[in-house]
Amino acid sequence: MKSIQSIAVATWMLEHLTFGSDHEALSGDLLEEFQRGRSTAWYWRQALSAIGVGLLRKSATYALPLLFATAWSTLYPAWRAIGRVPLTQSIYERWASLDWPFSTSLTIVNGIVPAATFIWLGFFIYLMSRREMAHGMTGLRLLGSLSIALNVLLVTTIALGYSGIDVRYVPRENFFANPHLVAISIQLALSLFSAIICAALQARRQHHGADSLAG
């Protein structure tokens, strides 16, 4: 006798552990085959295989953005070094001499602006290298991704601030030998990764939406 309960568990796993948009059609196909005489073991084998394939596909989707975000974040000390030109230094010193609230805003400007522009630059470079993502990217969607990056940066800056990690402080040392720099790079990588994933999900949603309309 076929175990209906066992099939229900496998179907639940299939529909909740495969993240693609096809899970409904896929589980429907398996159920149809099962109703036509396939065994419970066959059903479980197919469900577990589909979950495995789905997880592999998903990890591949996230692997490249994660790799790029991690690699890009290691360039931050170089970005800060480029920013330390005499002109920006003189603006910084002039601004620092001003009274409150201008001097307080300088803290934000000095910490967040270089980090945010660095992340945004990384995001644009990634976007240009991935044509399928850049294709159909509207201004609003772009703004959404950039805003996600900024929000993640702000939240992590506040969260890491309690541990004494300050994104403003970028010493000129060997990157990997300095735990402070490594902590900052994780923060920057997380911010850039969020923006890329946000854009990728939007592009995917748009792609599926266009297909549904075409159908």
Next chain:
Amino acid sequence: MKGPSYLGEFELMVLLTIIHLGEDAYGVPLSRELAIRRGRDVSVGSVYAALDRLEAKGFVASYLGESTPERGGRAKRYFRVTQQGLRSAHATRNVLSKLWKTLPSPGEERA
């Protein structure tokens, strides 16, 4: 100018099976036909993974069809090959045909 996109072995099989099935190309008949042609069972998840890749490349398009009680009320997802997919299949066939011509028979000396 962008060059033609070629298909992998399994993607090509899936694409040709969709063409072969015509209007009835959804998961169940696709997997069955592929299993018959290949002579071994196929994972429906792998078929959907290939279909997803083909759809992302614009080689196939899909639309939701009817749902039946035997499917637990879940809709079928039908696939059809796009013009771009057809062009890619022809381009892949041309390249493979040229390459197959250089295949020596078993036991034959390679030039």
